[in-house]
Amino acid sequence: MSTTSPPASPLERVRSGRLVAGLLLVLFGIGWLLEVLxxxxxxxxxxxxxxxxLVGVAIVVASRSGARPGGLIAVGIVLTxxxxxxxxxxxxxxxxxxxxxxxxxxxxxxRDEYVLGIGQLTVDLTDMSVAALGADARTRxxxxxxxxxxxxxxxxxxxxxxxxxxxxxxxxxxxxxxxxAEREAGPGLDGRGPVLELVLSVGLGEVEVRRG
Amino acid sequence: xxxxxxxxxxxxxxxxxxxxGLAFLLERLDVWELEIRTxxxxxxxxxxxxxxxxxxxxxxxx
Numbered sequence: 408m409s410t411t412s413p414p415a416s417p418l419e420r421v422r423s424g425r426l427v428a429g430l431l432l433v434l435f436g437i438g439w440l441l442e443v444l445x446x447x448x449x450x451x452x453x454x455x456x457x458x459x460x461l462v463g464v465a466i467v468v469a470s471r472s473g474a475r476p477g478g479l480i481a482v483g484i485v486l487t488x489x490x491x492x493x494x495x496x497x498x499x500x501x502x503x504x505x506x507x508x509x510x511x512x513x514x515x516x517x518r519d520e521y522v523l524g525i526g527q528l529t530v531d532l533t534d535m536s537v538a539a540l541g542a543d544a545r546t547r548x549x550x551x552x553x554x555x556x557x558x559x560x561x562x563x564x565x566x567x568x569x570x571x572x573x574x575x576x577x578x579x580x581x582x583x584x585x586x587x588a589e590r591e592a593g594p595g596l597d598g599r600g601p602v603l604e605l606v607l608s609v610g611l612g613e614v615e616v617r618r619g
Numbered sequence: 620x621x622x623x624x625x626x627x628x629x630x631x632x633x634x635x636x637x638x639x640g641l642a643f644l645l646e647r648l649d650v651w652e653l654e655i656r657t658x659x660x661x662x663x664x665x666x667x668x669x670x671x672x673x674x675x676x677x678x679x680x681x
Binding site: 452453455456457458459460461462463464465466467468469470471473474475476480483486487490491494495 | 628632634635636642644
């Protein structure tokens with residue numbers, strides 16, 4: 408037994424596709440505009456999967472009415488490709504592009520996470536002393552494609568986890584390159600006192616941690 | 620007036636995009652972690668299902 412439904416009119420056939428495509432364009436445009444105007448950091452990371460879900464729903468709706476959602480399938484394939492690539496190389500969508508320098512001097516200035524999509528991100532911790540650290544702290548730094556440099560003062564105890572999906576990792580004098588390169592380094596002191604934990608990752612590129 | 624059959628291939632592709640979107644959304648929300656060593660074969664399996672069901676859909680029409 409096969410289920411049938413009334414034929415969709417030409418107008419209905421294009422309506423769902425245009426609706427979703429228009430909605431996505433408006434949504435991405437608003438997000439872009441708000442970022443350019445520095446109003447908010449638009450959550451691109453969650454917007455892409457939500458867009459993919461919307462495209463999937465529109466395709467299901469169009470298919471049930473017998474329409475051919477060719478254009479929507481193409482949009483879905485592109486979105487899936489972007490998401491797969493983003494996951495494969497740990498690319499933070501919407502992290503921005505360019506060269507960025509962060510110089511937190513205290514724990515309160517230290518953010519939970521620093522993110523850059525493409526480019527060079529330098530986190531200079533040389534203004535942060537052990538006294539400023541006070542208690543254990545942790546920060547995560549992610550770069551999609553490019554270089555991530557963290558400069559740590561000589562006396563600051565740090566616990567480092569660094570990873571490059573494809574590329575090179577250099578933590579002090581310890582270096583590894585290739586696919587899934589990882590390096591770790593302990594505080595190097597007697598283990599007492601506050602420690603700053605650094606979780607660093609690059610999708611495609613280089614991670615470098617050095618004393619400065 | 621002729622009636623239109625739902626396109627099974629379209630339904631499968633749409634369902635795939637919905638599931639993939641949910642999987643990526645959960646990853647972005649740090650609920651779980653997708654790794655390329657599991658992602659690549661999962662995509663291959665999904666592609667196989669789409670080809671199989673798309674083929675059956677074509678046979679149904681003939």
